[in-house]
Amino acid sequence: MVTVEVSTEKNGVVGVLAGKLNDIIEWGIAEPARYLINWGRIYALWPVHVETACCSVEFGAVHGPRFDIERFGILEAFGSLRQCDLLIVFGTVTRKMAPRLKMVYEQMPEPKYVIAMGACSINGGLYFDSYNVLPGIEEIMPVDVYVPGCPPRPEAVIQAIMLLQDKIRKSKVR
Amino acid sequence: MSTPTPPSNVNVEVSIKKEKQLVEKMKNKLKNKFTLDSIKPGRINVIVLPNNIVEVSKVAKSICFDQVSSVAGTDFPSDNEFEVVYHVACVSNSRYRNIIIEISTRIKKSETAKPVINSLYNVWRSCDWHEKETHEMLGIVFKGNPELRRVLLPEDWNDIPPLRKDYILPGR
């Protein structure tokens, strides 16, 4: 968020001082700001409502009272994708769905995260030899967390969310 | 049919009484436009020529078979033929609800032309989407179906229809 570019190429006292100043700003402003922004992102992951296959059943269960993913700040099926930042790919992506899914991904605002849920979205899973199924979604979008299972249990989905939170916590802020 | 002991011959004779009556009814109306393949409890399998299928199905509809359960197309490369089976159930008449009449027909394959068969859309509206699917999956053209469009395959599919036996799965 806050980046101050102070040239450190100069030699001598000026260069050293500028480098120190940079370090202090990094230590005192940039780093707490990064933590704060990331903390906000961690607990406000709003998922896009795009269902690609049958794993959405288990994602419905994750929203339910027993697993209640809203504890992590994840809203249930949210309206417009313009306000979302988490794309969970629920299983099989077919050749008809792939362009649409890519379009959905492109329409989301940065920063956006992708969870590939289910074996089918990882490498085709049970449908490895099908004529209409993509062998995994990484060829159309970058993936942050993979959740294996067919379908994954809700606990696995929650673990994936926690892994994603860990990843965001350590990531740089753009 | 669901008794735990295997049914004896006498039981079978009794349980297919209704089915035999139905076949008699159809025979009276259609003479020899269809051949009876088999009668099992609840299943009547008739084989018709592609030209007679509309006529046979109209008669079947007139004796209360009013809903198409499925339209199954199968590729038989060994016979160089396609088989299309209409599974027609009876819904409105509770007497015949346990019976399904299977109207099956065979179309010859040819190298040049697409296989064509008369659509039964005008007899049973319920076969509309099943015919669309069969058209898409096997390339059989149903003449008379109002909208034979692509339903399941992607828009840019330009391979041969996937359920034909000479289509080999890319993953295999």
Add this chain to the structure above:
Amino acid sequence: MPIETFEQFIKRILTIVFWLLIIAPMILAPILFIVIESGLIEFPINPYALIAAPDLIMPIQLELMASSFFKVVVFPGFTTAALVATVMILFERKFLAKINLRVGPLYAGKFEGFLQPIADLFKLISKELIIPKKADKTFFVAIPFMLFAVVSALLSVIPIGPSTYVARSPISLLIFFAIMGFFPIIVLLAAWSSSNKFSFIGGLRALHQMISYEIPLILVAVSVVILSGSLDLYQIVIAQKTVWFIIPMFLGACIFYVASLAELERIPFDMPEADTEIVAGWLTEYSGMFFGVIQLAIYVKFYALSALFTVLFLGGWSGPGILPPEAWFLMKTLIVMVFMIIPRGFNPRIRIDMMVKIGWKYLILISIINLLIAIVAASILSG
């Protein structure tokens, strides 16, 4: 050194504050000395005296608090309303979760997820702002700020305490409704400038809804005016010294409640934002902080209408003297807001034609009956 846990973050902040406290006197004190001694700037009070005698600061603070800027921006103005709205957002989520037999936000903030709205805020601030290619950019960008401004104006006429108000006018009720008339236009502009089909349908729905429900709202307010004999919200509160108007005009209060639910686009009247029908209605194309500002403005409007309900029917700030009047006012407003949230737990959404029918056919009729009741009650109350 990267910060990874909350404890580390607090430690870092404390360290920064510590160093600032050490460094600041070392740098600032000499500068201050030079500035004061050189006499370049005239101070009304000697800054040294301020440090020595803190009670001298009080008049300055009071003067600041009496300034209209402070009133508009901080106390009874926008910041207070935004704070109440933030609390309500959190409360709504927790409350709905409890109705749904869930826990609701839990991990943002160590205790029961009480920092959830703050987390949402930080996220929305750092989110990319997307302006669609075909959108009317000027209006698209201006809408959040327009809503913000209108909502702040709405707050200015509501008296929170006997001496705590931004502006007092003999026709403040009228002003309130005049400002509220901006909302349909802004919503329609937002919908149109997004150039999205779903936005447009949502905007038209919002227009229908707001226009048809403003009439019963105003008719009920008119009956309150008949009872109190004044268009001034301050006078209306004073007139409720003996009896709160909710008692003679329970019917009116009910209409006001229903109509403000519709005005606020809350379930069962949330057709303009019905997500399963038209994605997010007129909010569809708004992303990032635009969305955040609009949401905040909507919730502040929620607060403003609840505050108006408190003023019109619940006797404003009046209450036993154990608490300051402002506290009574905020408490009543919060209770009204809770009552407005409750229907969301157990009601489906109604359809647009049903909504229009209810608005034009029944609510207006009942509010005219309520007007008659008000006339009768006014004659009884005045003796």
Add this chain to the structure above:
Amino acid sequence: MINLSVEFDIKGKPSTLSLSIGPQHPGSGHFRLIITVDGDIITDIYPDPGYVHRGTEKMAEYRDYFQNIPHLERPIIIDSTGITLPFCLAIEKLMDKEAPPRAQYLRIIMAELNRIISHLYWLGIYGPFLGHTTMFMWPMGDRELFIDLAEMIGGQRVTFAYTIPGGVRNDMPENFKDKALKIFDHFERRLKEYDDIFINNPITDKRTKGIGVVKKADAIDIGLTGPNLRASNVKSDIRLDEPYCLYDELDIKNNIPVLSEGDCWARMMIRRIELHESMEIIKKALKRIPDGSVKLPFRGAVRVPEGKIFVRTEAARGVMGYYLISDGGKTPYRVKLSVPSFRSIPGMPIALKNVRIGDMPPIYWSFDYWPVEADK
């Protein structure tokens, strides 16, 4: 290889507005409806399925009969017994074998449990489609109880692969009956709360009654099945008409609801009543279940004699039919699924004609259309 630049043109006429509902839309599943609206009234509906077409029928020809069971239940994992049971019945009939009676009863119990799980999921989505968030959470929560029950028998949350040719995979645990009856008692009370909060809510009544009507003649003509057909006043249920799995011993004549309205409300109420009736059927089955083995001793790959057979059962969404052709080999020659969801697609243009946009989600979902199943 995969073309990512397909153009999504939607046809439109002047003075009307075309809306693409799906595949990314909160009110659609993996499915697209292109609707043309004139003002607020829908004038034209163009269903566009196929977003989850995975080639199940083709791939079934490459897998042997046992491998096909987990494979074939994927199209509808919320009703997995419903879709695998007819396949197993078809294999058994072609081999001329019968599963032991205890296995038959276990299949009934599992099928009905799955019906409840599926209907609860349906109810859970129906709530938010009408804007009722609580009605999403409550059925989702209570569904977990039935998933627990199914997990006790099947060992998995949703994909049990429980029925196999010649019986079922394993017996039920001893404490199943007590736990089941306890949960049923609890759920009966919950159902009353559902009634209070949603089903009998005056707004739900107003929104669902009289819209999306499919008349009896239409319903038969276009081929609706299952609850959708029973909501249009046709008492057609395979459990009754052509009893399989010893359903005929249970006397379920009174457990099959029929309503005559044919509208959105009737389709909702049918499923609401079936939730109750399925529990009654399970109770009856639990009372009568005999002792004995639960599967025939099959080992290794099954070889099914040559033949053709069409088997149908009543799954949660309606008639689940399998047309199985075997050529005597290890793998089936042709498996044709006749799934109920696919048959409810033509119902949508009829029910959605001349309704308002706001009624589109509840009518669409009242058919309990499950796109994955329809696309196969």
